[in-house]
Amino acid sequence: MLVERDRFSPITYTYQAELLTSVQSDYQLIEVYQSADFGRILVIDGVVQLTERDEYIYHEMLAHVPLHIHPDPQRVLIIGGGDGGLLREVANHPGVQTVTLVEIDPEVVRTSKEWFPTVSTGFDHPKANVLFRDGKEYLEAASEQYDVILVDSTDPIGSAVKLFEPGFYQLAASRLSQPGVFACQSESIHFHLDTVREVQKGLRTAFRQVDLITACIPTYPGNLWSFSIASDQLELRGDPISAKVTGRYYAEDVHRAAFLPPSLVEKLGLRD
Secondary structure, X not given: OEEXXXXXXXXOOEEEEEEEEEEEOOOOEEEEEEEOOOEEEEEEOXXXXXXXXXXXXXXXXXXXXHHHHOOOOOEEEEEEOOOOHHHHHHHOOOOOOEEEEEOOOHHHHHHHHHHOOOOHHXXXXXXXXXXXXXXXXXXXXXXXXXXXXXXXXXXXXXXXXXXXXXXXHHHHHHOEXXXXXXXXXXXXXXXXXXXXXHHHXXXXXXXXXXXXXXXXXXXXXXXXXXXXXXXXXXXXOOOOOOOOOOOXXXXXXXXXXXXXXXXXXXXXXXXX
8 A cells, every 4th residue: 555655745656565554552553564675664643754665864863963073961851753773872872871751642752662673672671761751741740850841752743843942942941951052853944944044933932053964865845954952052054063963864973964055954944
């Protein structure tokens, strides 16, 4: 059967794939497909979240760019990311001592453990602490401070909308130790530019420094995906603090090249 690539995109991509499982959780429809080209595909509410073929690009960039900006990232919070790919990358970073993952939907974690064993390995890591809570509500109630906060959310529709609002960014900033780094996925440069602009604008209400990195992810709309990064005290651009971690995609030169050139940032309207 044909699988819709991303209903959030103005262009619909389809792949020939076989449905392996379909589960309606309390929050969303979760499906797994098998594709000859992309391996297994995780789809939530009709939107592709990851494929086995290229998930490492997304997860490495959202993890290791902010972790290498921070001089000593010991305590990390992940909001969302129930597939476990980001948790896997963060837990393997040598400086990290504890990583807390707050996921609203236990069914996403269960599905990933069953169908995506190479993605979900982080759930068994001794550094990992997994909580099934609403991410924003967790931050409102939390007293802990974190060195790095990462948001691995679905698109800004449904329950994820609150994770793209200025109030959420301000709340996250209040839970960061100093110096601290915040990063989130912020959609496609090509197809969701208005969303990228809104994320950057919202982050500037909470942080002194805000920037944008990109990575080419073949199965995401427009291929060029964006991640927004923010901090009050740390310089965001330049060389990574240390090249402690490399991956299948992430490396020191990739880190430096991931930041959009200032002239393009200006042309795209990503600054006030």
